[in-house]
Amino acid sequence: MNARALFAEDMLLGRLVFGISRSPKAVVAAVVCIILLFAAVIGPYLTPQNPFDLAVLDILDSKLPPGSQSMDGMNYWLGTDGQGRDMFSAMIYGLRTSLGVGVFSGIVALLVGTVLGLIAAYFGGRIDTLIMRVVDLMLGFPTILVALMLLALLGQGLWKVIFALILVQWATFARAVRSAALVEKNKDYVEAAVTLGIGTPRILIGHILPNCLPPLIVIGMLQVANAISAEATLSFLGIGLPITEPSLGLLIANGYQLLMSGEYWISVYPGVLLLVLVFSINIVGDRLREVLNPRLGER
Amino acid sequence: MTVFVIRRFLQSIAVLIVTAVIVFIGIYAIGDPAEMLIAPDASPAERAQVVASLGLDKPLWEQFFTFAWNALHGDLGRSFVFNRPSIALIFERLPATLELTLTGLVFALVLGIPLGLVSGLKPNSPTDEVIMTGSIFGFSLPSFWQGMMLIMIFSVWLGWLPSTGRGQMGEFLGIRSSLFTLDGLTHLILPAINLSLFKLSLVIRLTRTGVRETMPLDFVKFARAKGVSERRIVFVHVFKNILIPLITVIGLELGSMLAFAVVTETIFAWPGIGKLLIDSIMRLDRPVVVAYLLVIVSLFIFINFVVDVLYSLVDPRVRLGGAQ
Numbered sequence: 001m002n003a004r005a006l007f008a009e010d011m012l013l014g015r016l017v018f019g020i021s022r023s024p025k026a027v028v029a030a031v032v033c034i035i036l037l038f039a040a041v042i043g044p045y046l047t048p049q050n051p052f053d054l055a056v057l058d059i060l061d062s063k064l065p066p067g068s069q070s071m072d073g074m075n076y077w078l079g080t081d082g083q084g085r086d087m088f089s090a091m092i093y094g095l096r097t098s099l100g101v102g103v104f105s106g107i108v109a110l111l112v113g114t115v116l117g118l119i120a121a122y123f124g125g126r127i128d129t130l131i132m133r134v135v136d137l138m139l140g141f142p143t144i145l146v147a148l149m150l151l152a153l154l155g156q157g158l159w160k161v162i163f164a165l166i167l168v169q170w171a172t173f174a175r176a177v178r179s180a181a182l183v184e185k186n187k188d189y190v191e192a193a194v195t196l197g198i199g200t201p202r203i204l205i206g207h208i209l210p211n212c213l214p215p216l217i218v219i220g221m222l223q224v225a226n227a228i229s230a231e232a233t234l235s236f237l238g239i240g241l242p243i244t245e246p247s248l249g250l251l252i253a254n255g256y257q258l259l260m261s262g263e264y265w266i267s268v269y270p271g272v273l274l275l276v277l278v279f280s281i282n283i284v285g286d287r288l289r290e291v292l293n294p295r296l297g298e299r
Numbered sequence: 300m301t302v303f304v305i306r307r308f309l310q311s312i313a314v315l316i317v318t319a320v321i322v323f324i325g326i327y328a329i330g331d332p333a334e335m336l337i338a339p340d341a342s343p344a345e346r347a348q349v350v351a352s353l354g355l356d357k358p359l360w361e362q363f364f365t366f367a368w369n370a371l372h373g374d375l376g377r378s379f380v381f382n383r384p385s386i387a388l389i390f391e392r393l394p395a396t397l398e399l400t401l402t403g404l405v406f407a408l409v410l411g412i413p414l415g416l417v418s419g420l421k422p423n424s425p426t427d428e429v430i431m432t433g434s435i436f437g438f439s440l441p442s443f444w445q446g447m448m449l450i451m452i453f454s455v456w457l458g459w460l461p462s463t464g465r466g467q468m469g470e471f472l473g474i475r476s477s478l479f480t481l482d483g484l485t486h487l488i489l490p491a492i493n494l495s496l497f498k499l500s501l502v503i504r505l506t507r508t509g510v511r512e513t514m515p516l517d518f519v520k521f522a523r524a525k526g527v528s529e530r531r532i533v534f535v536h537v538f539k540n541i542l543i544p545l546i547t548v549i550g551l552e553l554g555s556m557l558a559f560a561v562v563t564e565t566i567f568a569w570p571g572i573g574k575l576l577i578d579s580i581m582r583l584d585r586p587v588v589v590a591y592l593l594v595i596v597s598l599f600i601f602i603n604f605v606v607d608v609l610y611s612l613v614d615p616r617v618r619l620g621g622a623q
């Protein structure tokens with residue numbers, strides 16, 4: 001790792017933290033994001049029960065309103081669902097799945113998009129045309145339509161959902177990296193690196209990439225929020241995750257039928273959690289866009 | 300101009316062919332087409348007959364041409380559930396979806412443009428801050444969740460508006476639509492709001508950006524110096540310049556709204572093609588799924604084509620750029 005790249009990253013981190021700290025709204029959102037991420041990571045240690053351990057579930061405890069107590073004295077602060085599952089525990093597990101799927105697919109899409117975007121920008125010519133044609137084609141279709149198409153053909157499943165989310169996201173990253181790298185490519189430091197005889201992969205990764213990071217971080221944040229939202233939508237429609245991996249979207253779907261009969265908590269609490277999650281990621285992302293690159297364009 | 304239209308048309312055809320190939324590969328190459336296209340309860344004799352009629356014993360490229368040929372003739376298979384041509388089912392329900400989508404689009408524009416103007420004219424004011432945060436809220440709320448909350452508030456708690464179905468339909472100039480009866484309108488309000496909220500945020504942001512980019516330009520200063528009233532500057536001179544990007548995006552978003560209608564229709568039990576798609580996926584009624592995908596993609600490509608052509612009429616730079 002060369003010193004310059006490290007330095008650039010330090011500056012970037014500093015700018016990010018400074019930028020967020022200037023906006024109270026963004027600070028709150030960032031703190032919420034960190035808390036939720038933390039809760040998702042340590043989930044099993046946080047929840048009073050394992051919502052998938054059928055031995056601890058009691059059907060007599062089903063559909064209890066928030067705040068009620070079970071037979072053995074456990075408090076259900078957020079109530080229970082149709083199977084007598086503690087809603088709080090189910091939601092933390094759902095959060096794990098939702099965040100996991102969103103972040104994982106976001107990172108893979110970022111990697112794929114970055115590699116293709118860098119290649120397109122650096123080599124130009126036919127490779128560039130080919131990659132960008134595919135990117136334009138992908139971006140021409142709405143995310144949800146592509147995902148629907150894919151899942152309608154493939155059927156539901158965790159890896160199929162992740163695959164669909166990666167497929168709909170990589171093009172956004174590729175386009176952003178390409179346009180950032182095109183600007184960087186013609187700067188003097190790249191020419192200097194070429195003159196020094198540094199290999200192409202190293203120039204791309206060690207020199208150009210660090211300077212393309214700002215737009216990538218912003219888009220990455222917004223894409224993770226989109227991915228979480230899209231996964232929840234697909235799961236709600238019943239074509240996303242299977243019932244064995246309940247994400248927040250699936251929890252909401254399960255409670256949807258009970259919503260009409262007054263058992264609001266089964267669906268509303270996971271919904272509020274999903275909303276808070278997506279909303280705070282978007283607020284932070286939006287703030288970072290203002291800080292890092294005011295001319296990135298509105299969406 | 301003609302060259303541009305032809306070039307753009309050929310591109311559209313190419314995209315359509317690519318999609319058809321993808322859908323084809325999805326059904327025939329990845330899965331087992333016999334399992335996908337034959338009803339699960341078919342007898343072995345029926346199965347053999349369908350395999351022969353679909354030509355599943357032939358090589359893959361030949362199967363593709365049969366598939367494409369049939370598709371071009373409007374034959375996309377028969378629904379297992381309804382036992383009718385799947386394409387007919389789609390076209391029967393398409394008007395309901397279009398009605399919902401267009402109403403939603405109108406909502407988004409009627410509310411979004413004024414809010415965007417207010418926000419853009421006074422950037423960083425408290426009003427702007429509220430509107431912009433609200434718009435982030437708007438696209439953070441997953442569409443299905445908005446729909447549920449709308450039902451809970453306006454149907455369950457307040458009991459003001461119905462939550463399911465399309466209601467009574469009226470006929471006007473030979474078009475049957477819920478827009479022409481009071482009952483139909485009350486049924487339309489919630490789904491249309493649900494579908495429009497996401498686009499509303501987008502319209503607000505586009506209008507705001509447009510205003511902020513246009514206001515500092517020389518022609519605005521000149522108009523002010525000339526003594527043109529502020530109202531006329533905003534609503535005539537600035538507004539015209541905002542409209543160009545707005546028209547393009549709206550055109551493109553119409554397609555995305557058609558796709559998002561799947562969610563809205565499922566929640567509000569709106570009898571359009573989106574609900575048909577989800578029902579068909581659940582019932583493993585694959586010919587309908589395939590027909591939906593091909594119809595919606597064709598529709599989408601058609602809209603994109605029209606938007607591009609219109610845009611090139613409005614802004615000659617697009618056409619010149621395309622000719623290079």
